[in-house]
Amino acid sequence: MGKFSYTQENEKEFERILKKYPNSDAMMLPGLWLVQEQEGWVSPDAMVFMADRLGKSPIEVHSFASFYTMFNLKPIGTYHIELCKTLSCMIMGAPELKRYIKETLGISPGETSADGKFHFSEVECQGACGGAPMIALNHTYHENLTVEKLENIIKGCK
């Protein structure tokens, strides 16, 4: 694993965003998002990079990243299926979708499919209760799901 650095584009974006804040500490969240969008996850090397950038120690970056559930601290599959499990989604059918995912993709929450294509997580309320049940597929919301609709979505993931 080599050292981490931003792409030229992300480097520019980092500098652009940095100007908007009175203190570079505020770049923790935006900076880590750029890392994750670039690599798909936040590696220890990326944490060292971020630490140097912001004048912190690497463990402080790790401490920050591990608090927020959306930062992947390990690489995950190409398609991240996040199924909401909180109350309205539970009542409206999320358990059935969970069963479907287990039966067809063979994965339980927290697992990646054997071919590395799908990673499945159960997440808390996504703010889509009116469209329950729902999943977020690579952060895009798919609401008002049925097993059939979910099947089509999964089939559409090449």
Added chain:
Amino acid sequence: MNTDDMIVKIVSKNFDIPNSHTLDVALKNGRYESIDKLFTMDPDDVTEEVCKSGLRGKGGGGAACGPKWKLMPPLDERPRYLIANGDESEPGTFKDRQIFQYDPHLLIEGIICSSYAIGAHDCFIYIRGEYKFFIDRLNAAIEEAYEAGIIGEKVMNKYDYRMNITVHRGGGAYICGEKSALIESIEGKRGHPRLKPHGKECEWFFGQPATVNNVETIASVPNIVLNGYESYTKYGTEKAPGTMLFAMSGPVKKPGVYELQYGCKMTDVIEQIGGGMKEGLKLKAVIPGGASCPILTAEEVDKAYLDYETMWSIGSTLGTGGMMIIPEGVSMVDVAKNLIEFYHHESCGQCTPCREGCGWIDTIIKRILDGKGTVSDLTTILDVCETMNGKTVCVFAPAVKDIIKSLVQKYRDEFISYIETTEKQGDAING
């Protein structure tokens, strides 16, 4: 009350217009009309107008907005900030996203008005990380606004008031919706809520004065500036004037977000606006304002009106106005497990009662569901709720106590039935 009386479109006025999120369409439909009026007023007068309107915070707390603005110290050479709370993570709540999606320019307009009132030239909008689509849409609107000169070095290309707006994407943490944890998060730290000051004072962002307001609260300001406080007080109740974006989720025919004036009867809203329960289903309970409220049984729902004071009087809270409707056939012990898991995952872990208490209650309810519970477990749950109440850094733990205590007390029989038999009472709706 009938539907036409209940529904009042102030914040949601433009929601149904195609492409209402684009600047073109927005300008044609009244956006930024309040700005000219705004700059004829003194900032303190704007605050007065908002005070008189009785505008209350829409993030779940319901604290009056105007008096909160007054907590900012007198203007001096220090920079001041407005921070818009768009972290919307309360289960059952999905209303702020409507503003991002359908009328982001309303939010920008509200930010200009609110920032002017408190003397802020920079606003940071903290949006929960999961709302990628909405963040992109809001960023696009902000781009448009900068390009058109609506914000930037000047407002509306003519008013000498620098206004900068930046969207800050969250990383997935419900607790960052708590205003001090939100600020900690933007400051590049873990979202641990701060110890509360001993007197009323403003918030502090990197050591400078700041005000945190919910996105919907800010979006309600342009109307008050343009049309005066009476345009707001003519709706709602005396103590809760105006409107709020209420939400309904669960097995009603028309779940969604509807802007209603305060004070509507809950059953009217569920029946007439929500279309009533889906075919063959009966209403069992409602959690009225997002998960952090004491649950209402069907009898209590009959007595409920959607305003803060009435809700308090029947032992619950209005919260975010996100009604979660629970049908007959759903086990309340499942509901309790579902919600305590939520709180268990989302506790920041900073202070002892909340960190350990949420986990313990989760373990006990799991044991009850597994048929290994005892009657003393129910007493333990209530004891832990008491220990968590009022002894923590923030209000997360009292929220846990609100919902869990109400579930255990009002549905004690269901809990007992698990303890006495290993069979689950009723069938869950979807297998």
Added chain:
Amino acid sequence: MGEVVNITVNGAQFEAEKGSLLIDKLLDENIHIPHFCYHQALGKDGNCRMCMVEIEGQKRPQIACDTPIKEGMEVRTKGENIEKVRKDILELELINHPIDCPTCDQAGECKLQDYYMESGFYESRVNVDAKTHHAKRIDLGSNVMLDRERCVLCTRCTRFCSDITKTSELAVMGRSDHSYIGTFPGRPLDNPYAMNVVDLCPVGALTSKDFRFKQRVWFMNSFNAICNGCSKGCNITVDHRKEKYKNDEIFRFRPRRNDTINGFFMCDEGRLSYHKENENRFVTPLLEHNESNNSDIIANIFKYLSTSKEVLFLVGPSLSTEEMKNINNLASKLKVTISGYSPDTFDESFGDDYLKNNDRATNRTSFKKIGINEDKTIFKKALNAASVVIIIDNTYFENNLALLEGKRIISLFSHTCKVIEKSDVALPIASFYEKTGTYTNCDGIEQRVVSKMKKDNAALTITAVLENLKDMIGKGKL
């Protein structure tokens, strides 16, 4: 000192500074106030919630660490209500805490144990199997072992590393009750004061690898002393024990609070210097390189003093003030030269801007006060002229043995060294922690150490040797 106001605590009246923290007042007055996360060197964090007190007029209990003192405040730390609150919060601290007491080093000085015993609460409502689990034996570096299950997340250790040493090696990771403390891979705990986190940790989560499993704390005796690692003179507690059939041995040093010198902390090197104290002891007196006994040795020293004309006393800068005065008096009486020349105790790489000082000697400041000369030229002249050199706890010649050629050497040391091997007469003396004495630190602060060690076959103190000599000088002829 700000405005002084009156408050009552449990009915008793106190004066306190307005606006200062209530917990500071309670701690300063030795009023029992259970707490984990507050520490007077680190400030407040407000996360443990144990320091809750009742304040008259306030509906809810308040945490004392975040309560500023106001005029007329009525505080209750005792009473049914507040004790129940405390017991409930303690119960929550304990639900995920492993029952490690039988194997945990912290036992006997553990706040959790202490508070548990106080609240008299013996039945647990939690199934042991339901507790959260974490890694239990993590070497963090710098002799610090971490047991994550025992951690109560008070964050004293992380705050110490970020605020005091400013090295930030430790942080909290994760969220909720799966939070844990740790270091970054490849970046262990690595600063000169790291082991202070072991003292700071109120439970057995952070323990000293050096002390691990060596002694149960209740078997040890303690006495107050100062560290002899450098001229700062950080205050310490010496923990020692004389086990059956064994000699009295020191098992650890712990820093002791002194607001004018070291605050609450000490450096790791000083903390571990008790090893130096225990090891390499010089035990059997040597006469002409053969084993001898104390009285023969002293007799021989008297003989040399009586018969030699040119004698040089070379004293070390870590002797106590009393010892220095006594030797100086003897030298004056005998009209011989005394020097404190000891440049070898300086180590430029040791000092820092916090507690560590370049001079590794404890009492050099007293040389000037007493009038013992340290000048190099005077020393060299006296050394050239001397036929007998009496070296008392001075290590200058360790790397300069050649300079002792052709001289008669009498040495008094507590620990072995090369000079002893070259000496004609060598007498073991009591070490720094086996005697009573006064020491003046680099800032001119005088401190007294009273040893409570009870060693078998204890070596003579220098004072005892000198008393003997004075006796002999008094009776005999010079």
